[in-house]
Amino acid sequence: MLITIGICNITTAQIIASGDFHSLLVCPSGSVYSAGQNNAGQLGDGTYNPRYAPVPVIGLTTISMVSGGKYHSLFLKNDNTVWASGLNSLGEIGDGTTTERLTPVQVTSLSGIVSVSGGVNHSLFLKNDGTAWAVGGNVAGPLGDGTYINRSIPVQVSNLTGVIAVSGGGDHSAFLRNDGTVWTTGDNAFGQLGDGTIISKSTPAVLNSLSGIKAISCGNRHTLFLKNDGSVWATGINTYGQLGIGINVDKLVPVLASGLTGITAIAGGGEHSLFLKNDSTVWAVGQNNYGQLGDGTAVDKSTPLKVIGLTGMISIAAGFRHSLFLKKDGTVWSAGYGLDGALGLGIDHINNNLTPVQVTALCYSTGIVENNDFGFSVYPNPTSDFVAMRVNKTHPSSAYYITDVTGQKVLSGKLEEETTIIDIRSLAKGIYFVKAGKHCVKTIKLIKQ
DSSP: OOEEEEEEOOOOOSEEEEOSSEEEEEOTTSOEEEEEOOTTSTTOSSSOOOEEEEEEOTTOOSEEEEEEOSSEEEEEETTSOEEEEEOOTTSTTOSSSOOOEEEEEEOTTOOSEEEEEEOSSEEEEEETTSOEEEEEOOTTOTTOSSSOOOEEEEEEOTTOOSEEEEEEOSSEEEEEETTSOEEEEEOOTTSTTOSSSOOOEEEEEEOTTOOSEEEEEEOSSEEEEEETTSOEEEEEOOTTSTTOSSSOOOEEEEEEOTTOOSEEEEEEOSSEEEEEETTSOEEEEEOOTTSTTOSSSOOOEEEEEEOTTOOSEEEEEEOSSEEEEEETTSOEEEEEOOTTSTTOOOTTOOSOEEEEEEEOSOOOEEEEEEOSTTOOEEESSSBSSEEEEEOOTTSTTEEEEEEETTSOEEEEEEEOSSEEEEEOTTSOSEEEEEEEETTSOEEEEEEEO
8 A cells, every 4th residue: 555745735724813914823733824924933933934825833733722913923732831932022922031932932930821812012811710911011011910011921910810801902901800891901092991091001900881791802002892792892092993983083981883783703903893793794894905804995994894705704813904714614714915925825915905815725734645546634643632534525424443553443433524623632642543435445554642
């Protein structure tokens, strides 16, 4: 039987996130790919080269969440540790130094982390005990530790317990507690803290005008809040209409966004905002000079409008001048500023996109692939926790089973989809054989690390 080393081109992802001018994509296998600006190593590929199509982030597997700052990236692993790459001049990587990192390094003194969020020059972390932690630039107080001192090792955010979500903005931060209240800290020059003033804070304070909040998202200088009833509220700068209230007037306290109901997710970008509805459509508002609203124009909007051509969407991410969209079939779509490659469409497609375009060069993995017309492949290989099995569309409902070196069956099932993710965490490290096909006659060697 001929076994060759091949490259698997998988066009699906399971998690998306955006930095200012770069994009992060988590593959079904748990590996991470990145595209876009890379002037500080934020792509984590060991270079300073911009990438116009997604490339693998070095050394990371089993990633469960990603988040982008301005020039840095955060990666949360399944073991609840955090890794980061990119600019670190203010300590935003959190490794105890101010040394720029071209490949991910582990954030110091953090464990039990369940969520991460990158601000422009700072990073936020949520622990499984409901406390929030922060690191990086603190000139305006976004770390919420009661000081204006930059930190290169994470510090606990003051006076907060029961936190269930964190969000980092330009130089401000927001925290959602399990009682539905929101607390904010940091820069407030445009009312982005939503407390009715333009006074910055170094310690989080509750927004008394808000209750029943289930999600938060900080843009560059504005903040979005999603209520349990599916309505959206917004505060801060509104030069481009990013608050979605129909006029371009800054607000110092949260106001109701116009015409939005049934919203299930929100995303604040540089100067624009995205909203996911319960009918799986996406709506957008704000700055649109590069087409980041995806409505086919380059005209700013102050009232939310529907993004063209998107249905069946499950996730949204807003960068400074671009937007990402994840569909339930795992395909990723992008719109907006294309010059730096953040749209991930390749070197031949660096123009701005006024409507969403599918990212197709995703999640390449080197693996051991059998040379046969059945088209069965297993990747990544070697692997540790999960493995993807891919078959041709012409072979639906193919059976598979995994045996150890003695021929003893250890796992089995059916490949109902073209790509199926198999959990192999229960298997010991070693060599296995994967068999698949109508009669389980195609065999691939699998290495569990």
